[in-house]
Amino acid sequence: MSLPWVRFDTSLPDHPKILALLEMKDGHRAAFVYCCALAYAGKHGTDGQITRPSLSRVNGRPADADRLVQVGLFDVEDDGGWRIHNWANRQELATVTEMKRAAQRIGGQKGNCVRHHGPDCGCWREQA
Secondary structure (H helix, E strand, O other): OOOOOOOOOOOHHHOHHHHHHHOOOOHHHHHHHHHHHHHHHHHHOOOOEEOOOOHHHHOOOHHHHHHHHHHOOEEEOOOOOEEEOOHHHHOOOHHHHHHHHHHHHHHHHHHHHHHHHOOOOOOHHHHO
C-alpha cells in the first residue's frame, strides 16, 4: 500500500552518513539517490526495499548503491537488491497504512449509515 508521504528528517543534510557521502567522489549523486529511494519506497509500499531493476527509477547506478551501503544508508538484500536501513523504525509500514485505511473506510460507512438511516440502523456492520 502506498503512502502519499515519507518522514524526511530535517537533520538529513548534516547527518554524519550524508556528510561521509559528500566526502566521496560522486557522493552527492548517492545522497540524491537516497532521497529518491525514500520517496519511491513510500509511494510503492515496498517497506524500504529497492530492487535491482528499480534502482534506475530512483536515479541510481550500482556505484551509488555501493556508496549507500558503505555509509550504512542501504543494507544489501539476499536477492541482490537493497533495503533502506532502519526503514521500519522510521517510516510507516505498508501493513499499518492498510489497517489505517480500512479503519477509515469502516468509520466512513458507519458515519454515512448514522447520518442517512439513523443511529439504530447498523447496516454499516454488514458492509465491514
